Amino acid sequence: MTTSERELKALMLAGQGGDAAAHRRLLERLSQHLRAYYKRKLASFGKGAMEAEDLVQEALLAIHIQRHSYDPAELLTPWVHAIARYKLIDFLRRSRTSRADVPIDEADDIMANDDHVATENSYDIRRLIEKLPRNMQYAIGAVKLEGLSVAEAARRYQLSEPAIKVSIHRGLKALANLIAKEVKT
Amino acid sequence: MKTDELVTALSRHLEPVDRGLIRRTVGFALAVAIVGALCVAALWLGVRTDFVTAHAAAFLIAKLAFAVTVIGVASVYLMRLSRPGGELGMPSFWAFVPFAAIILLAAASLGSAPSSHWNRMILGDEWLECLLSIPVIAIVPFAVLVWAVRKAAPTNLVRTGAFTGLVAGGTSALAYALHCTDDSLPFIAAWYGGTILLCTIAGAVLAPRLLRW
Known part of the structure; x- marks a missing residue:
């Protein structure tokens, strides 16, 4: 088992237990690995750093939403790789590049390199949040963007x-x- | 929003997750699938009433044992496959074992009977009813299982779909067995095995659209 597997x-x-600092550290480190992975993969499809950054954000969101699906009895690297690859194939299918073109890669590929150079991506998550139904917009805006606690947000919007x-x-x-609908071209 | 802002936003006021949620959801869906299939089969087709005779009882048990084994083995795979990366390092070998076993038993049964009986042993009275009923009864279990498996974010959709179809087909065969009066091993191998296989293929074909997350 590699050091990065053990640490991550x-x-x-x-993070699964609710430790926000650990979760943040995890997402920071994974975003660097994901960036290097997607830049390398997308280069062969003639796509650049902006599309790679789009995918980094998509994958981070998926990892966050699906983190309950990680089984502690298993290694983390294959779980992250499976999500990263799933999002890559989904992206290429949406942008009408066939799945057959994605070469098979090893789970360790995902942790092989890291890339700190974040670029702009093509969509703005803040703007997309404004398209959500009102309660979701309020809750995400207050707790995730402004940083209010759940209790404060509940009081502000008269919700439980x-x-x-x-x-x-x-x-x-x-x-x-x-995001999946936005990134179609 | 830049990626580091997204990371900050996602880690604010983090809630702990429920690690047992997937196991419970898929387990619950499996229970609903079995009860649902039994209800549909009992209400639509009715239950055979002759299982007091030893011969009928033995075949009822054989059919139930086949279906339960298929469900048991396939749902262990499905539980794994439904999570991201669950398809890794997992050969599907054991899923074929119940089918191989019933085919061997059927072959032995045919071998010990005169060839003039073969036609009757394979086709039984109601092969067409069996062929149609098992896939139809499988629809409800399949829908319930798809709902549960999707929540676990599977990453190999074709394979996960095939196993969803396999479990749904097994569940349906279990329910149909309570009605079916065709008592021969070649019949079970051909029509139970065949229709469950059909459900598996249907699952693999439909899954990429149904299981996307």
Whole structure:
């Protein structure tokens, strides 16, 4: 087992338990690996850094939303790789490049390199959040963007705390679908 | 929004996750699928009433055992496949074992009977009813299982779909067995095995559209 697998898995387990700092560290490190992975993969399809950054954000959102699906009995690297590759194939299919063109790669490819040079991406998540149903917009805006606690957000919008939590969860899923529709060309 | 802003936003006020959610959701869907299939079969086709005789009871048990084995093995695979990366390092070998076993038993049964009986042993009275009923009864279990599996974010959609179809087909065969009065091993191999295979193929074909997340 590599050091990065051990470290990232520890961060993931802490994040699953609700440790925000560990989750942040995990997403930061994964975003560098994902960026290097997507830049390398997309180069062979004539796509550049902007599309790679689009995919980095899509994959990070998916990893965040689906983090309950990581089974601690398994290695983390293959789980991350499976999501990254799934998003890559989905992206290429949406942009009408056939799936058969994606060469098979190893799970370790995803952790092979990292890339700190973040570029602009093509869509703006803030603008897409404005297209969500009102409660989801409020909940994500207050808690995830402004940084209010769930209790404060609930008070501000006269909603229950569970309603805020559900709205955040559903809103992020809806956001992922909006991004998929946005990135079609 | 830049990627580092997204990371910051996602990690604010993080909620702990429920690691057992997927196991419970898929398990619940499997239970609903079995109960649903039994209800549809019982209400639509009715239950055979002759299983008091030893011969009928033995075949009822054989059919149920075949269906339960198919469901048991396939749902272990499905539980794994439904998660991202679950398809890795997992040969599907064991899923074929119940089918190989019933085919061997059917062959042995045919071998010990005169060839003039073969036609009757394979076709039974109601091969057409079996051929149509098992895929139709499988629709409800398939829908329930798709709903559950989708929540777990599978990444190999074709394979996950095939196993969803396999479990749904097994569930349907289990329910149909309560009605079916064709008591021969070649009949079970051909029509139970064949229709479950049909459900598996249908699952693999439909899955890329149904299971996308």
